[in-house]
Amino acid sequence: MTCTQPRDLLDHVGEELGVSRWLEVDQSTIDQFADATDDHQWIHVDTERAARETADGRTIAHGLLLLSILTALEADVLHIERSSHTINCGLERLRFTAQVSVGARVRLRRSVANATSNVDGSVRVTFDEVIEMEGSQRPAMVAQTIWLIHP
Amino acid sequence: MHFAHPDDLRHHVGAELGVSNWLTIDQARVDAFARITGTPESQWVHGYLLLSLFPRLTTECLEFGQVRRTLNYGLNRIRFAAPVSIGARVRLRQTINAADEAKAGGIRLTLDGVLEVEHSEGQAVIGQTIRIVYP
Numbered sequence: 520m521t522c523t524q525p526r527d528l529l530d531h532v533g534e535e536l537g538v539s540r541w542l543e544v545d546q547s548t549i550d551q552f553a554d555a556t557d558d559h560q561w562i563h564v565d566t567e568r569a570a571r572e573t574a575d576g577r578t579i580a581h582g583l584l585l586l587s588i589l590t591a592l593e594a595d596v597l598h599i600e601r602s603s604h605t606i607n608c609g610l611e612r613l614r615f616t617a618q619v620s621v622g623a624r625v626r627l628r629r630s631v632a633n634a635t636s637n638v639d640g641s642v643r644v645t646f647d648e649v650i651e652m653e654g655s656q657r658p659a660m661v662a663q664t665i666w667l668i669h670p
Numbered sequence: 671m672h673f674a675h676p677d678d679l680r681h682h683v684g685a686e687l688g689v690s691n692w693l694t695i696d697q698a699r700v701d702a703f704a705r706i707t708g709t710p711e712s713q714w715v716h717g718y719l720l721l722s723l724f725p726r727l728t729t730e731c732l733e734f735g736q737v738r739r740t741l742n743y744g745l746n747r748i749r750f751a752a753p754v755s756i757g758a759r760v761r762l763r764q765t766i767n768a769a770d771e772a773k774a775g776g777i778r779l780t781l782d783g784v785l786e787v788e789h790s791e792g793q794a795v796i797g798q799t800i801r802i803v804y805p
Contacts, residue, residue: 548706555702555719557726562739582742583722584706590718591708607717609749609797615742662745 521598525642525668528599528634536646539595539627541653542588544580546621552584566621575620582615585625585650585660592627593648599668606667611645613662617655624653632663640670674735676777676803679769687766687781690727692759692788695719700756717750720760720785720795727762728781734803741802743778748797752787759788767798776802 520536522528546566553559561568562579569578619625633645643665650660671687673679695715703719704711725742754760768780778800785795 551702551706552722555699555706556722558722560725560740581722582744583718583725587703587707587716587718587722590716607750609717609747610745612744612746613748614744 520596521600523599524601524640524670525599525644526636526640526670528631528642528644528668529636531631532634533631535628535630537596537629538651539592539629541624541626542592543624544584544619544621546578549578549580549584549621552581552587556581556583558583573620577620577622580619580621580623582660585615585619586613586662588625589627589648589650589664593629596627596629601670603669605669608643608665608667610665611663613660615660617652617657617659619652619659623659625650625659626653627651642668644668671731672733672735676734676737676779676805679766679777679779679803683766683769685766687728687764688731689786690730690762692761693723693727694759695723695754695756697756713755715754715756715758717795720750720754721745721748723760724762724783724785724799725801727785728764728799731762731764734805736805738804740804741776743800743802745800746780746798748795750794751796752790752792752794754787754794758790760785760794761788762786772802774804776804778802 570576628649630647632647648662652659765782767782770778772778
């Protein structure tokens, strides 16, 4: 969805904004995330041990990688034409609801849970974020994120 | 803190786990994170990168004699309370909020965390992380 200004989001509380493109979670992305965050636990990076010890024989993406790729996918779902900057205020309840094995494709489904405007024209928005996994009824991640969007 | 078995955490609810060492958030780390996540360049460290460093910083404060794997279960009420500039040093202070039995013999561990910034009164990140530790 495209909005002209942040305040337009007030008219979309309770509505779904849309769904992003599919993004494949490959081993190279998982390895790079492990390097960037120093989290090299074997379930993420050791493909040989994963072949022996995980349920489907494949490594699993870091949960926090799923959170981090939200920033790459959200631009597919919402574009605000007149916005100078956006501040990431935080998160409400977030749950990693299913494991994402390497090679899986995920996408973002985003709705506006709440929006309030400030006198300076900025809008504080709470989004419902759902990371869906191709071929799975169960989402991989559900969360609420909170943003302050400036005009 | 060192625990022989994750089960022992249940006797330490309310205790402070301790504080991690200082970690410098350098440009190379910020760039690596930006490449993966597609985030634009900024003078500030991305909040999700700060959160993603929690597991690594936790390993400095929490050790087990016997653990097969740790699963990230979720987060509760995270606030990015102050911006962190590239090059700043941060450390994580955590307290055990809860330790409950989970499925398959795991222990679900809820930690209250505060990410502190060096030379700053401010706290960069405040919130709860939840993980399941399997012996």
